Amino acid sequence: MQSWSEHPVPEIPGAPPPLRLWDTATRELRPVAPGAPATLYVCGITPYDATHLGHAATYVAFDLVNRVWRDAGHEVQYVQNVTDVDDPLLERAVASGQDWRALADAETEAFRSDMRALRVLPPDDYIGAVESIPAIVETITELQERGAVYELDGDLYFPVGADPAFGSVAGLDRPAMTELATERGGDPERPGKRDPLDPLLWQAARPEEPSWHTDLGDGRPGWHVECTSIAEEYLGLPFDVQGGGSDLAFPHHEMCAAIGRVNSGDPLFARHYVHAGMVGYDGHKMSKSRGNLVLVRALRDAGVDPMAIRLALLAHHYRSDWEWTDADLTRAGERLDRWRRAVAAPTAPSADRVVTALREAISDDLNTPRALAAVDDWASGRGSDPEAGTQVALAVDALLGVDLTT
Numbered sequence: 001m002q003s004w005s006e007h008p009v010p011e012i013p014g015a016p017p018p019l020r021l022w023d024t025a026t027r028e029l030r031p032v033a034p035g036a037p038a039t040l041y042v043c044g045i046t047p048y049d050a051t052h053l054g055h056a057a058t059y060v061a062f063d064l065v066n067r068v069w070r071d072a073g074h075e076v077q078y079v080q081n082v083t084d085v086d087d088p089l090l091e092r093a094v095a096s097g098q099d100w101r102a103l104a105d106a107e108t109e110a111f112r113s114d115m116r117a118l119r120v121l122p123p124d125d126y127i128g129a130v131e132s133i134p135a136i137v138e139t140i141t142e143l144q145e146r147g148a149v150y151e152l153d154g155d156l157y158f159p160v161g162a163d164p165a166f167g168s169v170a171g172l173d174r175p176a177m178t179e180l181a182t183e184r185g186g187d188p189e190r191p192g193k194r195d196p197l198d199p200l201l202w203q204a205a206r207p208e209e210p211s212w213h214t215d216l217g218d219g220r221p222g223w224h225v226e227c228t229s230i231a232e233e234y235l236g237l238p239f240d241v242q243g244g245g246s247d248l249a250f251p252h253h254e255m256c257a258a259i260g261r262v263n264s265g266d267p268l269f270a271r272h273y274v275h276a277g278m279v280g281y282d283g284h285k286m287s288k289s290r291g292n293l294v295l296v297r298a299l300r301d302a303g304v305d306p307m308a309i310r311l312a313l314l315a316h317h318y319r320s321d322w323e324w325t326d327a328d329l330t331r332a333g334e335r336l337d338r339w340r341r342a343v344a345a346p347t348a349p350s351a352d353r354v355v356t357a358l359r360e361a362i363s364d365d366l367n368t369p370r371a372l373a374a375v376d377d378w379a380s381g382r383g384s385d386p387e388a389g390t391q392v393a394l395a396v397d398a399l400l401g402v403d404l405t406t
């Protein structure tokens with residue numbers, strides 16, 4: 001699939017401290033010691049509705065990982081998928097009388113446009129589930145050879161019991177896993193499964209639904225194996241960071257990891273599992289299914305500067321759950337104006353301290369509230385350095401992805 005185009009990232013002198021991120025699996029803040037290249041897999045959208053601020057917050061958070069790695073001189077290999085065939089997409093297409101492919105194409109294109117406007121750096125490989133069907137079939141075939149697939153009425157399942165480390169990503173007990181699996185696309189109630197938590201790898205063709213003719217029979221892939229397979233194909237296993245919102249820790253990232261570990265024989269799938277908090281609105285998690293959305297597109301259409309949207313998102317620490325309010329946007333717009341005035345002033349306080357503070361804050365588990373406070377502090381000071389405005393603008397662009405030049 002085509003990715004979106006990149007706003008060039010300025011190179012700034014110096015380097016950040018090593019990045020430390022909270023790892024969901026080990027429940028600790030620890031350094032990511034990325035390989036060469038540094039490898040990042042961020043779960044992409046299921047394209048049946050427009051980008052809301054919850055999605056945007058999650059992709060902006062992982063954009064900072066990309067930026068701080070680049071600032072440290074790492075070559076970054078960033079992969080993102082698009083779940084362009086799955087139950088919620090097919091259900092929405094039927095409900096709205098659209099062709100599922102046309103719906104997925106339109107929403108993926110809208111997502112690209114929003115990501116570019118928000119200056120989220122594009123993935124190097126942007127990969128749809130549909131175009132990955134041969135790779136997914138290969139993964140499932142390899143799992144079959146390892147005895148880690150069973151059939152139930154033509155559908156293929158992965159036995160979670162095949163992975164001794166199953167459960168180690170989210171660290172939940174059985175009742176919690178069962179509840180979340182039910183809520184998030186699993187089928188623990190289905191009779192005949194070896195373990196109620198076993199995830200579907202391949203769903204046999206059903207009437208009125210898209211299916212592909214493959215060596216596994218006619219059908220379509222399950223959700224989790226899609227990301228395992230794309231990560232394995234484009235990054236290789238293990239890779240450095242798997243990212244997504246906290247609603248993906250279980251079952252999605254748990255299942256991706258279990259399938260990946262059994263398939264590769266490596267006890268590691270990702271070295272770090274990193275999860276962004278949930279953005280809420282009107283008292284609930286913002287979600288397409290609930291419909292309590294603030295869309296990036298709607299704000300852009302209303303004339304809101306995308307850099308104000310980005311700053312509003314960055315004002316919250318990525319791991320916290322928070323609720324969007326109009327005041328977030330007002331404050332962000334005011335901050336953007338203040339910063340723009342400060343970088344355009346003839347002289348300002350020297351840039352060294354604020355650039356160091358920015359780098360330290362972001363490298364410390366993406367502490368953007370602290371990074372923003374450091375720039376606020378600089379912008380409210382007086383100084384006689386004629387170069388500082390340009391230097392700070394470049395650093396804010398490179399590290400926070402906020403363009404202060406307009």
Ligand code: 5CA
Binds near residue numbers: 285286
């Ligand atoms: N296609 C799958 C991942 S493989 C999927 O979860 N798609 S999604 O469109 O439902 O979500 C895309 C990303 O946005 C996921 O990382 C999800 O965790 C994140 N996300 C969804 N809602 C919110 C929210 N309210 N706040 C923060 N992040 C969210």
Ligand code: ZN
Binds near residue numbers: 043044081
């Ligand atoms: Zn995924």
